Amino acid sequence: MKDYQIFEQPLNKRVRSLMRLDLLFDQLTYFSKAKSVWDNTNAVNVINDILSFTNRTDIKLEAIKELERHQKTITGLLSQSQVNEKQSLKLLEQIKQLIAELHSFSGVIGNNLQQNIILNAATQKSILPGSSGNFDSPVYLQWINQSSDNRLQQLAEWISVFEPLQNAIKLIVKTIRDSGENIEHNAEHGFYQDNLELAKPYQLIRVAVPDTANYFPEISAGKHRFSIRFLSTNGYYSTPEQVSDNVSFILCKCCI
Numbered sequence: 001m002k003d004y005q006i007f008e009q010p011l012n013k014r015v016r017s018l019m020r021l022d023l024l025f026d027q028l029t030y031f032s033k034a035k036s037v038w039d040n041t042n043a044v045n046v047i048n049d050i051l052s053f054t055n056r057t058d059i060k061l062e063a064i065k066e067l068e069r070h071q072k073t074i075t076g077l078l079s080q081s082q083v084n085e086k087q088s089l090k091l092l093e094q095i096k097q098l099i100a101e102l103h104s105f106s107g108v109i110g111n112n113l114q115q116n117i118i119l120n121a122a123t124q125k126s127i128l129p130g131s132s133g134n135f136d137s138p139v140y141l142q143w144i145n146q147s148s149d150n151r152l153q154q155l156a157e158w159i160s161v162f163e164p165l166q167n168a169i170k171l172i173v174k175t176i177r178d179s180g181e182n183i184e185h186n187a188e189h190g191f192y193q194d195n196l197e198l199a200k201p202y203q204l205i206r207v208a209v210p211d212t213a214n215y216f217p218e219i220s221a222g223k224h225r226f227s228i229r230f231l232s233t234n235g236y237y238s239t240p241e242q243v244s245d246n247v248s249f250i251l252c253k254c255c256i
Helices: 013-033 037-056 059-077 085-104 117-127 138-144 148-177
Strands: 004-010 183-187 191-195 202-210 216-221 225-232 247-255
Touching: 004 013, 004 216, 013 037, 013 059, 013 148, 013 202, 037 059, 037 117, 037 138, 037 148, 059 085, 059 148, 085 148, 117 138, 138 148, 148 202, 148 247, 183 191, 191 247, 202 216, 202 225, 225 247
Parallel strands: none
Antiparallel strands: 004 202, 183 247, 191 225, 202 247, 216 225
């Protein structure tokens, strides 16, 4: 949304995890394309962050479940006249393909990277603040001292392991974000509250405020309702306080 800042609040654990991974994949794409040592170092750190997700939970299964849920919902909506049938069928085909790709991947995604000595060395280095000296990990330093082309080639090989998961998560998050309608609302004295219908599968709350606004939303949400407080601060050394004026904002309740 042009000229607006968007603040988001996931409404369940699965969406929260998928959105965090979506952000990590965005960071990985950015850092892995640059040629500088610092960017490539950040790319390695992000890979390790992603591996911590894939090790901790069966994120592949979570992604499959969410894709299947989307598939069922979209199929059920095809009979409604206001639904774009061509677009929906295209989306269903994408979902079907991604589910098949995830099912074809045996085991835990990223499991083959667990014994990678460069990634393990980076993990050990990250435990100690400022651990970038030559004495901390010679094998990591040797990798860093390679040509940028060699580093990028190696990064591309490691990143390819995550491609099926990345594509699935990208589609899931985009579909969720596109499932709501942007509606302008007013928060009296900086406060807004609304209910969530239990019969509807709400996934995400999105709040948009102008780029020029000197306030920001703090979103609190439960199963039945959510509230938004708009806060402002005189500086980053003072505690934010709720604004006293009425605030106009755009709300999107994403439901699929």
